[in-house]
Amino acid sequence: SSLIDLTTNVFARIFSLFKNLTELDFGSTGRRRYCPRLKIIDPSSMICFSSNIVHLRISVDTFDECLCLLDDRLNYLRRFVVRVCNIYPSKLITENRILTNLKNFSLSSYNETSEYDSQVVVLLRRMIFLDELTLRLNVCDRLTFIDATQLNNEVLIHMPRLQTLTFNIVTFIKTFNGTSRKTINNIQHTFYNGKSHKLAYYVDFYSRGKAQSHIYSIPYVLNDLLNISRNFPGGLFSGVRDISLMDIEFPFEHDFFLKISRCFPLLTNLFVLNIVPQQHKRTSQLNTTDQISSIAEFPHLTNLRISSRCIDYMEQFLIDTNTRLPHLVELNSHYEHLVIVTENFTRDATRRNCVNVEHLIFNRLLVHSKDLYLYFPNFLM
Numbered sequence: 001s002s003l004i005d006l007t008t009n010v011f012a013r014i015f016s017l018f019k020n021l022t023e024l025d026f027g028s029t030g031r032r033r034y035c036p037r038l039k040i041i042d043p044s045s046m047i048c049f050s051s052n053i054v055h056l057r058i059s060v061d062t063f064d065e066c067l068c069l070l071d072d073r074l075n076y077l078r079r080f081v082v083r084v085c086n087i088y089p090s091k092l093i094t095e096n097r098i099l100t101n102l103k104n105f106s107l108s109s110y111n112e113t114s115e116y117d118s119q120v121v122v123l124l125r126r127m128i129f130l131d132e133l134t135l136r137l138n139v140c141d142r143l144t145f146i147d148a149t150q151l152n153n154e155v156l157i158h159m160p161r162l163q164t165l166t167f168n169i170v171t172f173i174k175t176f177n178g179t180s181r182k183t184i185n186n187i188q189h190t191f192y193n194g195k196s197h198k199l200a201y202y203v204d205f206y207s208r209g210k211a212q213s214h215i216y217s218i219p220y221v222l223n224d225l226l227n228i229s230r231n232f233p234g235g236l237f238s239g240v241r242d243i244s245l246m247d248i249e250f251p252f253e254h255d256f257f258l259k260i261s262r263c264f265p266l267l268t269n270l271f272v273l274n275i276v277p278q279q280h281k282r283t284s285q286l287n288t289t290d291q292i293s294s295i296a297e298f299p300h301l302t303n304l305r306i307s308s309r310c311i312d313y314m315e316q317f318l319i320d321t322n323t324r325l326p327h328l329v330e331l332n333s334h335y336e337h338l339v340i341v342t343e344n345f346t347r348d349a350t351r352r353n354c355v356n357v358e359h360l361i362f363n364r365l366l367v368h369s370k371d372l373y374l375y376f377p378n379f380l381m
Contacts, residue, residue: 068092
């Protein structure tokens with residue numbers, strides 16, 4: 001909270017010094033690094049933003065801050081790029097007036113929200129003069145998936161001037177009421193600016209009625225693609241640098257990682273979350289030609305985080321006959337799994353992928369052994 005308070009004070013200071021400011025880019029909107037976030041405790045005494053602001057890029061604490069910034073204070077705002085940490089039920093009473101000057105809007109929120117329909121859609125319907133829209137959302141507790149039909153009927157029909165739409169939306173349903181649980185993996189279409197536009201759409205069904213859909217625009221131009229699951233259809237994503245792979249009931253096998261390495265040739269950041277052990281581990285009986293041709297190559301990967309109850313995914317990435325990570329710099333994992341897979345920091349098969357690591361992040365504080373320092377010669381305290 002002290003960092004948020006500091007950020008808020010910095011904003012106040014900026015606008016007291018630069019009263020005619022027209023453009024402000026404050027903090028990254030990417031998900032990996034901490035972003036200084038604006039928090040508005042009392043909207044009636046809100047920081048006095050320059051009314052001349054035309055372009056604003058900012059990170060905020062809740063969706064209410066986003067709504068506050070879109071009230072009458074910023075009448076000339078044309079481009080608004082915002083990352084929202086949490087989208088909760090609003091505490092504000094808003095007029096829901098049409099945003100006549102806003103032409104470009106980008107909303108990113110990586111935490112789950114159940115307020116897509118009550119908050120996000122309501123705001124988007126106020127943007128009838130929008131030319132460009134970007135959405136990154138992680139939605140939960142809906143009765144139906146967000147798909148092309150929902151986007152067309154609930155959002156895009158209210159944006160007659162829209163020229164560009166870019167999005168990546170995941171929907172998680174706790175109780176799926178559909179009659180069919182057949183695998184869904186297809187191409188759908190959105191309609192705007194008088195044309196049909198392709199999007200990718202796939203669904204994973206789980207036990208006890210749970211299901212997750214993933215929908216994203218094609219061609220995909222964002223730099224991250226999150227919540228990829230086992231039914232991911234593939235494709236070439238040359239501009240993507242940051243992805244997360246997540247599945248709650250089914251394992252990721254070696255062939256899946258091979259597919260990922262080919263789909264994201266310039267990947268730098270990877271997060272793997274899967275608690276289910278692999279069923280088809282690579283065998284040491286493969287001949288040399290087969291081993292080399294089926295190694296998952298991640299030549300640009302620098303940051304790897306693995307969250308799992310089993311050691312399989314640590315083995316998948318550190319054993320050099322499975323995966324090659326020539327530029328891995330940061331490894332975030334369970335310490336116990338690392339000890340087992342590296343055979344107490346002595347195993348040659350994992351040494352190659354560890355040699356350039358500078359930062360080790362574990363689930364608890366540790367006093368590191370001499371063997372660890374020898375095994376990770378570039379490790380920085």
